[in-house]
Amino acid sequence: xxxxxxxxxxxxxSGKGLFSGKEAKxxxxxxxxxxxxxxxxxxxxxxxxxxxxxGNVTQMARRTxxxxxxxxxxxxxxxxxxxxALGIDNLIIExxxxxxxxxxxxxxxxxxxxxxxxxxxxxxxxxEFVIREPITISSGDSYIYALPYDDxxxxxxxxxxxxxxxxxxxxxxxxxxxxxSFENNLMSARTFLLEAEAKQFQARGxxxxxxxxxxxxxxxxxxxxxxxxxxxxxxxxxxxxxIGDLALSGRSICGRVVAYKSGHSLNQQLAGKIFEAxxxxxxxxxxxxDAILDIRxxxxxxxxxxxxxxxxKVIEIEGDRKIKGVKNVSFNEQFFxxxxxxxxxxxxxxxxxxxxxxxxxxxxxxLENTGKLAVLLSMDKVKxxxxxxxxxxxxxxxxxxxxxxRTAQCKCQALVGDIIAAEAQIKFMLLDDxxx
Numbered sequence: 001x002x003x004x005x006x007x008x009x010x011x012x013x014s015g016k017g018l019f020s021g022k023e024a025k026x027x028x029x030x031x032x033x034x035x036x037x038x039x040x041x042x043x044x045x046x047x048x049x050x051x052x053x054x055g056n057v058t059q060m061a062r063r064t065x066x067x068x069x070x071x072x073x074x075x076x077x078x079x080x081x082x083x084x085a086l087g088i089d090n091l092i093i094e095x096x097x098x099x100x101x102x103x104x105x106x107x108x109x110x111x112x113x114x115x116x117x118x119x120x121x122x123x124x125x126x127x128e129f130v131i132r133e134p135i136t137i138s139s140g141d142s143y144i145y146a147l148p149y150d151d152x153x154x155x156x157x158x159x160x161x162x163x164x165x166x167x168x169x170x171x172x173x174x175x176x177x178x179x180x181s182f183e184n185n186l187m188s189a190r191t192f193l194l195e196a197e198a199k200q201f202q203a204r205g206x207x208x209x210x211x212x213x214x215x216x217x218x219x220x221x222x223x224x225x226x227x228x229x230x231x232x233x234x235x236x237x238x239x240x241x242x243i244g245d246l247a248l249s250g251r252s253i254c255g256r257v258v259a260y261k262s263g264h265s266l267n268q269q270l271a272g273k274i275f276e277a278x279x280x281x282x283x284x285x286x287x288x289x290d291a292i293l294d295i296r297x298x299x300x301x302x303x304x305x306x307x308x309x310x311x312x313k314v315i316e317i318e319g320d321r322k323i324k325g326v327k328n329v330s331f332n333e334q335f336f337x338x339x340x341x342x343x344x345x346x347x348x349x350x351x352x353x354x355x356x357x358x359x360x361x362x363x364x365x366x367l368e369n370t371g372k373l374a375v376l377l378s379m380d381k382v383k384x385x386x387x388x389x390x391x392x393x394x395x396x397x398x399x400x401x402x403x404x405x406r407t408a409q410c411k412c413q414a415l416v417g418d419i420i421a422a423e424a425q426i427k428f429m430l431l432d433d434x435x436x
Contacts, residue, residue: 002126002252004089006030008118013109015101018075018191019063021209024097026079028117031090033124036250037083039066039073043096052080052093054248054271064245064264074099077244077264082110084247085182086119089126105191105215107240111183129278131255137269142261144270149256153178156242159260160235165194167218171235177243186243188229189236192216195224242267249274280315290315293325293361301364302357303373303433307334310354311361311396320366322399325358331390346388351422352379355412359398359426363408374408374428386421388414394421406430 007030014025031038037052048071050056058067065074079100083091085107103109135146149155154177162168175181193201198217201207207215212224216233230236238259245267246253253274259266280290293301293314302309316324329346336344360374388394394414401409408430414422 002128003121004033004124004126005087005119005121006032006035006090007088007114008120011113011117013101013103013113015103015109016209017097017099018102018105018210018215019206020074020097020099021207022097022099024095024099024101026096026101027094028114029092029094031092033090033122035090035092037080037088037091037247038093039076040092040094041071041073041096041098042094044071047094052076052248053250054268054275057248057268059265062264064241064248064268072098075102076100077241078102078105078107079110079244080247081240081244082107082114082182082187084243084252085111085177085186086114086179087126087252088114088119089252090122102191106189106237107182107187107244111187127251127278129249129251129253129274129281131253131274133277135270135273135277137266137273139266142263142266144257144259144262144266146253146270146274147256147258149254151176151256152254154243154246154253155256156239157256157258158235158239158242158262159258160238161261162234165218166220167194167222168192168234171232173232173235173239175236175239182243185230186236186240189233189240190216190229191237192218192234195219238262246271246274249278251278276316283315289313292317298361301361304357308353309357310350311357314358314361317362317365320362320400320403323358323362323365323397325354325361325396327354327394327396329388329390329392329394333390336390344390346392348384348422351384351388351394351414352382352412352424352426354394355396355398355414355422355424356426356428358396359408359410359412359428362398362400362410363403363428363430366403368405369430371433372430373433375431377407377427377429379427380425382422382424384422386416386419388416388421392416392421401425 010029012027039050041048050066050068056066058065063075064077131146131148137144157174160171163170217224248271283290291313311325312328314325339347363369363374396414398410398412408428412424
């Protein structure tokens with residue numbers, strides 16, 4: 001059994017943020033078992049804790065940023081790459097500013113600081129995710145795959161294709177992610193920008209404190225007023241970024257990741273898929289099923305029965321804010337007898353009804369709504385985008401827009417795989433069942 005790890009003692013580093021140029025101080029502190037990696041903004045009147053998990057990611061150009069309400073922490077990827085490579089599971093990272101210090105735009109300062117603090121084992125089993133089924137994320141000609149692989153650590157292959165730019169060209173690199181290989185091959189690889197990108201950034205007031213001596217700015221002839229630390233430093237830095245982004249899955253990954261022209265957005269999407277797959281696997285290991293609510297518990301909440309109960313199980317609930325359910329569409333469904341003979345298609349109104357039912361399960365998570373029925377009041381922005389046929393599995397999601405004592409509104413989607421089959425905003429009246 002692999003054990004969780006933290007650091008032995010606190011350690012500090014400081015420097016200017018890559019984008020903001022503002023001075024920031026950081027303190028790494030040990031944390032107890034199952035604490036996870038948590039950033040703490042200490043420059044605020046009340047310190048704000050932000051967990052380093054993919055659910056807290058907010059989209060920002062060319063960096064990974066985390067948010068909690070109005071509070072953010074930016075450019076976390078280089079720090080998280082060092083934390084992940086050292087196998088650290090539990091850590092408190094205090095920061096007195098909005099952006100982490102970048103110094104030379106690599107992971108070297110973070111790695112050396114954490115190594116100096118000492119990495120120690122704890123009495124708790126490490127949370128791992130073993131890739132057993134392929135996961136694919138793509139956008140245009142960029143893609144990233146998570147694949148099964150016969151190894152007990154993460155292996156990464158990255159294909160960086162700047163074929164039209166002679167200063168970078170095409171670079172491919174593979175690495176087994178353990179402390180020794182990270183230290184020797186990755187930690188010193190720096191952020192890079194094309195010359196045109198650097199000019200655009202500084203025109204927008206970003207990175208104005210940096211010169212080509214401080215960061216890799218690459219022209220068609222190579223680095224400007226600088227030199228590569230590795231012949232293929234650019235692709236190595238891409239792997240470093242990827243390690244930091246995958247750390248947001250909240251656990252160690254065992255398997256292989258192959259990326260082509262991937263960036264933070266695709267990396268984060270893969271981290272999200274792994275996070276969800278890991279939660280599902282945890283439920284199966286613990287309960288023998290991936291359901292949070294199985295059909296028996298659903299029947300205790302919803303009054304619907306055959307042939308009109310259209311939610312088979314619930315696999316995710318976030319308080320009374322968000323829910324995810326499943327409807328397995330079988331050819332034996334009663335409605336396929338007449339809709340349509342020879343071309344069976346699930347009626348769109350029943351897809352909407354399934355979304356409404358999973359919404360009712362969401363509202364029932366609030367204690368004062370126990371025993372109430374969510375009666376459909378109105379629908380808006382209804383779109384039916386894809387035919388649903390026998391053999392499909394509908395993933396039903398509902399997010400609360402507004403939840404009051406007697407009314408509720410939510411945003412719903414029904415997906416087949418990653419494709420939206422239907423969506424709508426639905427309003428409900430919440431009534432006691434004895435008043436219908």
